[in-house]
Amino acid sequence: MRSGVLGFLRRTVLLPVACALGCSAPGTADAGRAWFAGDSAGARALLDARLAEDPDGRALYLNELGVLDLERRDLAAAEQRFGEAWRLMESLAGDDLDAVGAIVGSEASKQWRGDPFERAMNSWYLGLVYWWRGVHDNALACFKNAIFVDSSHGEERFDCDFAPALFLEGLAYRRLGEVGMAERSFAVARELAPGCPALAAGNDGNVIVIVEVGRGPTKVAAGKHGELTRFVAHPEVPPAIELLADGQRFGSPSRAGDVHFQASTRGGRDFDSILATKSGIKTGTEVAGIGALLLADDVKDKHQGAMVVAGAALLLASFAVRAEADTRHWTTLPHEVQLFRGTLPPGKHRFEVRPGAGWRVAGPGFEEIEVPATGEVLVYQRVLR
Amino acid sequence: MGHVWAKLLLVGLTMLSACGAPMQRVDPDQDDALGGTGVDSADVRATADKIARSIVAMPTIFARGTPYVVVQDPQNQTRFPINDSMIVDRLVTLLVQNSAGRVQFVDRANWELVQKERQLKRSGAVSVPTDGSGQPNLAAAPLGTDYFLTSTLKSLSKDNGELNSDYIVVTFKLTDAETGALVWQDDHEWKKVGEKGVIYR
Structure with a gap:
């Protein structure tokens, strides 16, 4: 019975708080690097291992794995992973011991639910x-x-400024027979990306090509104690991407959405003020601790010991305060989403996305697509350096 | 006295260990502790219950005898990806179980299965069951329907960074399969507000 209580306390109080103070969540930077370097198997192995050992990062690992599932066109696995991640990211629960851990200790000890742009990309x-x-x-x-x-x-x-989601919302509305709602979504998408011919009024092509290009933003810590976050862009994109149908040039996609823009144009979070306070406490205790140690030399002998102890305690307290922001982020997102819309005769076609020199496609080089007699087919490809 | 403290300690420890129970069976008509403002089991059950009662209480559709109904899958226009056929499955179950055959359903989901079996029977590949008088139990054609039951889920969603709210309406329509007349419509609605944890804002 005694061990049951200890186990309960260990599970519910000691572990979360200790972990919050001492642990830092592993993130997925290494898996992302492996994937961008062309080592999908290595990235998958890293993510599978994290999935097994870190429940707080589960939604992050599922999203990363979902992108890898899309690469090999495993839609059943991708649906399962993105769906579970969706449920975790949309959860409203949270004011529990994890919250205490994140406030008292490191923010990265909390369950990862992503920033708004990451939640939007999961839904996308x-x-x-x-x-x-x-x-x-x-x-x-x-x-x-x-x-x-x-x-x-x-x-x-x-307001939402991610034109690809609005365009796809329009397509889905139209598929369900809601023509008026579809036209509204198409109009907003056109306003957001006026330079994208795929969204132009009157373009009713039956082949819609989504090409996700490059590497999404990297979230890094900033500020004296890492209490701030910044997104670093990786803006490299190939100068031109060619789409070929049955070996013939079909067209080129153009930019409709910018993921870095989505990430970097959000406002601050409520939690940022908690981190700012922790950073202030960390700085204050650090300065006071150093001050106490310096003064210890100048005071009378009988107070010297107390000053040294106080200074050391303040420095220890400063060291214990974890003010750094959570920089875990979805590493396998693209830099931008390009769209193309054109027309092919109904039936089967051999389709290829060919990026310029120095770039490659993640996924099958060629795909056989079936263009329907009515409606449209949606083709997807990821282009990486 | 010592026994009292021991009992209190035992009760306390039992309660503590229950807190960590990995699974509990809960009432599907109650909200769970997971939060969220989407569609829950209680919403599915309440919607099906209300609509089933509304259908059997409508005299118009019984005026020409037992109505035959084809149920279409709902159309989900909320922001929540859900298995919305649960709602109509539950609705049909309630009507089949409780309306004593006053409403009949045509199972179009198994249309291909029915067509294949009809062909097999008529080709002699399988035997033909007989009715009470020993005659072959064959229908001239599969059942046509009197009505289509269609439904749509729509939502209005708001968020202010701290709170989420979602208002959801599930609307059901019964359309005359011969004339296209809308003979009945009803809905069920709810609104939920949820608060995000302070560390996720």
């Missing part, structure tokens, strides 16, 4: 998977949610 991918699996109403739900989470953070100060 889940929507694409539902579309390809023929569940068009759930695809619509996901594109709507991508728009919602991209637009709603912080007293609705932001």
Whole structure:
């Protein structure tokens, strides 16, 4: 019975708090590096291992693995992973001991639920998977949610500016027979990306090509104690990407959405003020500790010992305060989303996305697509350096 | 006295260990502790229950005898990806179990299975069951329907960084399969507000 109570206390109080003070969540930077270097198997192995050992980062690992599933066109696995990540990221629960741990200790000890742009991208991918699996109403739900989470953070100060989600929302509405709603979504998408011919009014091509290009933003710590976060862009994209159908040039996609822009244009978080306070405490105790140690030399002998102890205690307290922000982020996201829309005769076609020199596609080099007699086919490819 | 303290300690420890129970069976009509403002089991059950009662309480559809109904999969236009066929499955179950055959359903989901079996029977590949008088139990054609039951889930969603709110309406329509007339419509609605944890804002 005694060991039961100790186990309970260990599980519910000691471990979360100790972990918050001492542990730092592993993140996925190494897996991302492996994947961008062309080592999908290595990236998968790293992510599978993390998935097994770190429940707090589960949504992050599932999202990264979902991108790898898309690379090999395993839609069933991608739906399962993005779907579970969706449920974890959309959860509202959170004011428990994990919250205490994140406030008292390191922010990265909390369950990872991503920034708004990461939640939007999770919904974007889940929507694409539902579309390809023929569940068009759930695809619509996901594109709507991508728009919602991209637009709603912080007293609705932001409007969604991710044109690809609005365009796909329009397609899904139209597939469900809601023509008026579809036209509204198409119009907003056009406003957001006026230079993208795929979104132009009157372009009713039956082949829609989504090309995700490059490497998404890297979240890094800034500030004296790492209490701030910044997104570093990786803006390299190939000068031109060629689309070929049956060996003939079909067109080139153009930019419709910028993931780095999505990441870097959000407002601050409520939690940032907690981190700022912790950073202030850390600096204050550090200065006071050093001051006490310096003064210890000048005071009378009988007070010297007390000053040294006080100074050491303050420095220890400063050391114990974890003010650094959580920099775990979804590493396998693209830098930008490009779109193309054109027309092919109904039937089977051999399709290829050919990036310029120094770039490659992640996924099959050629795909056989089936263009329907009515409606449209959605083709996807990821282009990496 | 010592026994009292021992018992209190035992009760306390039992309660503590229950807190960490990995699984508990809960009432599907109650909200769970996981939070969220989407569609829950209680919403599915309440919607199906209300709509089933509304259908059997409508005299119009019984005016020409037992109505035959084809149920279409709902159309989800909320921001929540869900298995929305749960709602109509539950609705049909309630009507089949409780309406004593007053409403009949045509199972179009198994249309291909039915067509294949009809062909097998008529080709002699399988035997033909007989009715009570020993005559072959064959229908001239599969059942046509009197009505289509369609449904849509729609939502209004808001977020202010701290709170989420979602208002969801599930609307059901019964359409005359011969004339296209809308003979009945009803809905079930709810609104939920959820607060995000302070560390996720």
